[in-house]
Amino acid sequence: MLLRGVALLAACFVAGQILGETLGRLLGIQANVGGVGFAMLFLILSQNELEKRGLFHLEMGEGITFWSKMYIPIIVAMSSVQNVRVAFSNGLLALLAGIIPVIACLALMPLLSKLAPKD
Amino acid sequence: MEYIITFLDKNGLVFAFLVTGIIMYFSEGLSKTLTRGKIPGSAISIFMGLVLAYFAGLQTLGKKGIADIPGFSGFDQMGGPVFRDFAIVSTAMGASFAIIKKTGPIGVLSLFLGVIISFLSGVIIAYALGITDAESLTTIGAGACTFVVGPVTGTALGASSDIIAISIAAGVVKSILVTIGTPLIAPYIGLKTPQSAMIFGGLMGTTSGTAAGLAATDPKLVPYGAMTATFYTGLGCLLCPSVLYFIMRAII
Numbered sequence: 001m002l003l004r005g006v007a008l009l010a011a012c013f014v015a016g017q018i019l020g021e022t023l024g025r026l027l028g029i030q031a032n033v034g035g036v037g038f039a040m041l042f043l044i045l046s047q048n049e050l051e052k053r054g055l056f057h058l059e060m061g062e063g064i065t066f067w068s069k070m071y072i073p074i075i076v077a078m079s080s081v082q083n084v085r086v087a088f089s090n091g092l093l094a095l096l097a098g099i100i101p102v103i104a105c106l107a108l109m110p111l112l113s114k115l116a117p118k119d
Numbered sequence: 120m121e122y123i124i125t126f127l128d129k130n131g132l133v134f135a136f137l138v139t140g141i142i143m144y145f146s147e148g149l150s151k152t153l154t155r156g157k158i159p160g161s162a163i164s165i166f167m168g169l170v171l172a173y174f175a176g177l178q179t180l181g182k183k184g185i186a187d188i189p190g191f192s193g194f195d196q197m198g199g200p201v202f203r204d205f206a207i208v209s210t211a212m213g214a215s216f217a218i219i220k221k222t223g224p225i226g227v228l229s230l231f232l233g234v235i236i237s238f239l240s241g242v243i244i245a246y247a248l249g250i251t252d253a254e255s256l257t258t259i260g261a262g263a264c265t266f267v268v269g270p271v272t273g274t275a276l277g278a279s280s281d282i283i284a285i286s287i288a289a290g291v292v293k294s295i296l297v298t299i300g301t302p303l304i305a306p307y308i309g310l311k312t313p314q315s316a317m318i319f320g321g322l323m324g325t326t327s328g329t330a331a332g333l334a335a336t337d338p339k340l341v342p343y344g345a346m347t348a349t350f351y352t353g354l355g356c357l358l359c360p361s362v363l364y365f366i367m368r369a370i371i
Binding site: 009010012013016017020023027029030031032033034035036037038039040041043044047048061064065067068070071072073074075076077078079080081082083084085086087088090091092093094095096097098099100101102104105106108109110112113115116 | 135136139140142143161164165166167168169170171172173175176177180182183184185186194195197198199202203204205206207208209210211212213214215216217222223225228229232233236237240241244245248250259262263264266267270271274275276277279280281282283284285286287288289290291292293295296297300304308309310314315318319322323327352353354355356357358360361364365368
């Protein structure tokens with residue numbers, strides 16, 4: 001059961017990434033166009049569908065949850081293999097590109113809250 | 120000594136698990152003692168990863184951070200695109216369209232606005248600071264979304280590692296800012312209902328930052344904000360290396 005969850009995740013991963021690669025080819029660019037996003041979409045859709053039919057076993061979920069908990073450690077490993085020495089001179093850019101979008105989006109929050117239906 | 124290094128390189132992935140575990144343990148400690156839990160251990164660990172990569176780069180003059188240090192080559196595997204994308208896709212589990220539909224069109228609107236505005240402001244800042252090629256601009260714009268969308272986009276478009284590093288750093292800054300800022304700003308932006316938490320998660324993304332920030336505001340809001348933030352990551356990974364990249368290519 002556990003591996004069925006991992007296999008489902010792998011199936012979504014493969015399908016999404018191949019779709020991304022294929023789109024890149026079709027559009028004539030050397031890029032994976034949204035592969036990870038497609039894969040996530042597939043996982044959400046297939047999980048929702050399986051749950052609806054009562055086929056999503058708890059243990060299947062555990063096989064996927066393991067990987068979602070490995071996500072931060074993997075991101076830590078990923079940041080430790082980047083070319084930070086060269087990036088360092090652009091530290092200001094990283095700082096501003098982290099701060100300004102937050103402020104810009106926050107400014108929209110009151111407006112969107114007003115538009116939201118009341119429960 | 121040499122046979123130990125050979126051994127570590129041969130079993131690189133396992134050794135990388137061990138070292139990453141130590142980095143994270145150490146960072147959790149720093150989070151608790153130095154920041155009294157205000158900055159989550161995860162953000163500190165990612166920052167630590169960048170710091171280690173910096174010093175490793177100074178030492179080895181290589182391009183691959185600590186993976187260039189003998190014995191540490193396994194980091195290239197653990198932090199490579201395969202594991203990374205696999206783990207990112209897995210975080211979509213538990214997300215449900217049924218719940219997002221409850222916020223109505225506003226939830227979806229906040230998601231799109233959140234991704235597009237973060238992206239655009241990241242691109243404009245990068246352009247103003249002298250980055251000119253479409254791939255790098257898109258990668259940094261994606262980094263302004265989250266520290267995940269940045270590297271996913273960068274790898275998909277073939278951006279250079281230093282640009283990817285900047286995009287991660289931008290995402291980490293954002294995550295820390297959202298974590299610390301959320302409880303402070305919550306009363307002013309009406310962040311007290313599940314619905315407002317979903318809009319907030321949709322605008323901000325950065326799942327780790329949103330979850331930690333909401334936890335400090337009101338733990339009941341966490342699942343709602345984390346839900347839309349997860350969709351944000353998915354939408355970012357979908358839009359940045361596709362539509363938004365094409366727009367950038369068309370402009371530049």
